[in-house]
Amino acid sequence: MHFDLLISGAGPAGLCLARALSGIGLSIGIVEQQPENAIAEPAFDGREIALSQGSAATLRRLGLWERIEGYDAAALSPLRDAQVLNGPSKFSMVIGHGLGARSELGWLASNHLIRRAAWEAVQHSMAQHGDITLMAGDGVARVGADAQAAQVTLASGATHRARLLVAADSRFSPTRRAMGIGASLHDFGRTMLVSQVEHELPHEHMAWEWFGHGQTMALLPMNDDPVSGAHRASVVLTLPQQRIEPLLALDAEAFGAELARRFDHRLGAMRSTSTRHAYPLVGVYPHRLVAERFACIGDAAVGMHPVTAHGFNFGLLSVTTLARELRAAHAAGHDIGAPQPLARYQRHHRLATRPLYEATRLVATLYTNDTAPARRLRDVVLRVADRVTPFKRAIAAQLAGGR
Numbered sequence: 540m541h542f543d544l545l546i547s548g549a550g551p552a553g554l555c556l557a558r559a560l561s562g563i564g565l566s567i568g569i570v571e572q573q574p575e576n577a578i579a580e581p582a583f584d585g586r587e588i589a590l591s592q593g594s595a596a597t598l599r600r601l602g603l604w605e606r607i608e609g610y611d612a613a614a615l616s617p618l619r620d621a622q623v624l625n626g627p628s629k630f631s632m633v634i635g636h637g638l639g640a641r642s643e644l645g646w647l648a649s650n651h652l653i654r655r656a657a658w659e660a661v662q663h664s665m666a667q668h669g670d671i672t673l674m675a676g677d678g679v680a681r682v683g684a685d686a687q688a689a690q691v692t693l694a695s696g697a698t699h700r701a702r703l704l705v706a707a708d709s710r711f712s713p714t715r716r717a718m719g720i721g722a723s724l725h726d727f728g729r730t731m732l733v734s735q736v737e738h739e740l741p742h743e744h745m746a747w748e749w750f751g752h753g754q755t756m757a758l759l760p761m762n763d764d765p766v767s768g769a770h771r772a773s774v775v776l777t778l779p780q781q782r783i784e785p786l787l788a789l790d791a792e793a794f795g796a797e798l799a800r801r802f803d804h805r806l807g808a809m810r811s812t813s814t815r816h817a818y819p820l821v822g823v824y825p826h827r828l829v830a831e832r833f834a835c836i837g838d839a840a841v842g843m844h845p846v847t848a849h850g851f852n853f854g855l856l857s858v859t860t861l862a863r864e865l866r867a868a869h870a871a872g873h874d875i876g877a878p879q880p881l882a883r884y885q886r887h888h889r890l891a892t893r894p895l896y897e898a899t900r901l902v903a904t905l906y907t908n909d910t911a912p913a914r915r916l917r918d919v920v921l922r923v924a925d926r927v928t929p930f931k932r933a934i935a936a937q938l939a940g941g942r
Contacts, residue, residue: 540672542568543875544865545691545701546678548708549578551650552837554657554852556705557671558601559862561664561871567671569661570693572678579658585816586650587759587773589746589848590616594855596647598653602663605890606656607648613762614652617643619744626752627803633745643744647759647773653851670876673927679708682717684832689876703876705861706835710823710842712821718830720731725822727844730780733788734815736798737762739754739807748846749802754778755846756801771812774798781903783817824896828888829881835860841892853892860887 544560546553549571557567571578590598598604607614621629621644636644665671674693681692682704689704706714715722747758757775764771776786776798789797791811799809823842828835836857843850864880873880 540699547714553707575675581654603656616647624749689832710838712839722825727820735813
């Protein structure tokens with residue numbers, strides 16, 4: 540088949556790009572190696588996504604926000620404030636929502652609900668416009684491109700051509716690699732364990748990033764349970780892999796007690812309420828975001844360390860930026876796979892993401908260094924930063940998505 544746009548990957552970024560471009564006269568294909576039922580009914584994976592105000596606006600515009608609200612009235616939790624702690628110190632740097640123009644810095648939503656909403660939004664576009672074709676249970680095996688089109692051969696042997704091929708298939712994107720684009724990888728040597736918990740004391744909708752000695756912990760505040768009224772949060776614990784494995788084997792009661800101990804009982808007793816999931820921490824930044832008849836979006840464009848909670852936000856930003864360039868090119872009667880719109884996309888997205896990617900890598904490196912000089916420097920940096928209001932205001936604007 541011949542498509543105007545062929546997307547490799549039916550995760551949130553790929554689905555949102557298809558949704559954003561549906562209805563303007565383009566034929567869109569989506570290739571996904573998972574079967575359709577796995578896309579339609581994504582399993583809970585432990586990840587709670589911190590959404591900037593800009594990302595929230597994008598989800599509203601694409602019709603995902605109202606779907607998530609429809610699944611569960613408590614599914615979208617406000618992130619009012621954020622604090623950063625260092626080791627056992629009672630001191631913390633607080634980024635308050637008062638530094639911005641809104642009553643919250645951002646929002647929190649479960650990854651599996653975002654995926655489900657993206658799929659249903661695409662289904663709506665399929666029914667309304669008939670311009671999206673899903674090829675599920677099949678993966679990209681070989682790719683190539685020339686001045687006229689990208690050529691794609693799937694694992695099933697089917698072949699397709701497209702004016703533009705887009706990779707949206709993870710930070711380790713096999714499609715990007717098949718196009719000959721390498722990437723800089725930074726393996727932090729840590730594994731992230733995520734789980735939902737109930738806890739005794741209220742979190743006041745404040746997110747925590749706690750750089751402890753030998754561990755990093757984060758707490759993402761969820762809405763209270765609408766039935767029991769219990770305080771809820773998503774907990775993220777980062778440790779070397781060999782120290783994560785025993786925690787995965789604990790029963791729910793022992794795991795909750797261990798979390799409460801690691802959080803110094805600052806939220807009282809804790810109780811695990813979900814399955815636990817572990818993910819290795821590797822930052823990835825491609826050498827290029829585009830090639831002939833090709834572009835990367837989502838994690839395939841930037842694979843962030845989660846410490847600044849910007850990975851998903853950068854993914855949606857890539858969707859918005861690329862969709863804007865392709866819409867403009869198509870409206871002007873130009874080729875959407877031509878070098879000019881792709882070059883503009885690459886320039887804008889790299890400018891928006893590279894500085895924070897590098898800063899995040901440096902912060903994660905400093906705040907996981909437990910030597911005595913590093914510990915002292917960490918404390919000094921936080922105390923100085925907390926006294927500089929313009930700096931904190933800039934962080935608040937970044938957390939809020941600059942809007």
